[in-house]
Amino acid sequence: MEREIDNRTYLKYLLHSLKVDELKQICRDYKVRGYSKYKKADLIEFILDSLAEEEMTKIITEKEPEIISKEFNTAIDIINGKGRETLEEIEVVNPDRNEIELRFKGFNWTVHSFLSITQSNIKDPLRDCDCRTGANMGLCEHFWVGFIFSLKNGYFNLSDWTLTTFPKELKNQLESIKITTQEGTENQTTEKSGILIDENSDSSHLMEHLDSRITVLESSISEVLKRESEFQEIITTYYVLKAENVKFVPQVKKISDAKKEDIVEVDELNIRLSENAYEKVQVEKGDKFSCNGTVNRDNFWGYILKRATKYKKL
Known part of the structure; x- marks a missing residue:
């Protein structure tokens, strides 16, 4: 027609x-x-x-x-x-x-x-x-x-x-x-x-865990970005890790508790760290990284892992 x-x-x-x-x-x-x-x-x-x-x-x-x-x-x-x-x-x-x-x-x-x-x-x-x-x-x-x-x-x-x-x-x-x-x-x-x-995109896998806690078993950090936000005249410094080749599961107490059938793989994931957390772990580009966190959807960053805990370099 x-x-x-x-x-x-x-x-x-x-x-x-x-x-x-x-x-x-x-x-x-x-x-x-x-x-x-x-x-x-x-x-x-x-x-x-x-x-x-x-x-x-x-x-x-x-x-x-x-x-x-x-x-x-x-x-x-x-x-x-x-x-x-x-x-x-x-x-x-x-x-x-x-x-x-x-x-x-x-x-x-x-x-x-x-x-x-x-x-x-x-x-x-x-x-x-x-x-x-x-x-x-x-x-x-x-x-x-x-x-x-x-x-x-x-x-x-x-x-x-x-x-x-x-x-x-x-x-x-x-x-x-x-x-x-x-x-x-x-x-x-x-x-x-x-x-x-x-359904073929990373976003569908992350959406299934929106507002839920996950454990990042393994990832490779491709970039570390330092950012500042201001709220009620208080400036907060934080860091966003650009993670690639990410493997995660619903949150587990220990990485060894993760079940193979629960592992989800995504190409990319943003991970937010507080200034205090970043100073403790000192993660850099090229590092392997693991942590727990809550999957959020941000207006600027898209899907991002926030409130990170148990963060460490592998």
Whole structure:
């Protein structure tokens, strides 16, 4: 099936994902003059007014795969806890209209997004978002997170989707993504809030232990970061260890108590140490490291082990 909206409308959606320098390059490529005075939103309108229909078609053909892949992969990073933002919640606010609200948290900002995909609007879904791209009806990463949730919740079939192309490699990434409750149990009921996890990612393994104590049996420290935080004019120094090749189990009293069948392996895990703990252990890049701690999800660090105890170099 072919896209049902016109080229100008669709190209406008796509162009909002580009930076101003990229938009200006389009002007140079297509010999559009007089663009330097415009800011982004007006520049996009100026470009659309200046292009012939066949030029719009050519730009869509050239730019669409790159733009869709970039925004979609950023959405996957958010789901996997690797993005600049954390997916805090997805709430179904109107099951009859497939209306969902999503909340994302960055280091010091929050993004709210809305999406409704139904059989009557699937050609150009009803949507809104706080981010710069989404606020202008662009297909931002927040839109794609909502798209994935809606697809996994059975609101539409991918075969009915005509608004954008959907490369095969992106389809493959969808297979391992599931809807869960905040507690990590699979949830397909539309009355409850939920989040998304990729069962093939580290985040799914860590989510199963969210707010629980684990024992890191073994890890390799790839980086040590010193950081400061301020609360009520009190400055606290702490350290974040970037651990790789991590093996962990639900917390045990002694490493020798760990059962082989309970061992979980993840590629990466952040571990937070207090200044006092760091001074005691003096861990450095390249060290093998073990500790106990509580799995938390942080708006900046993603999944991180906090309240570390029994820390030691191996």
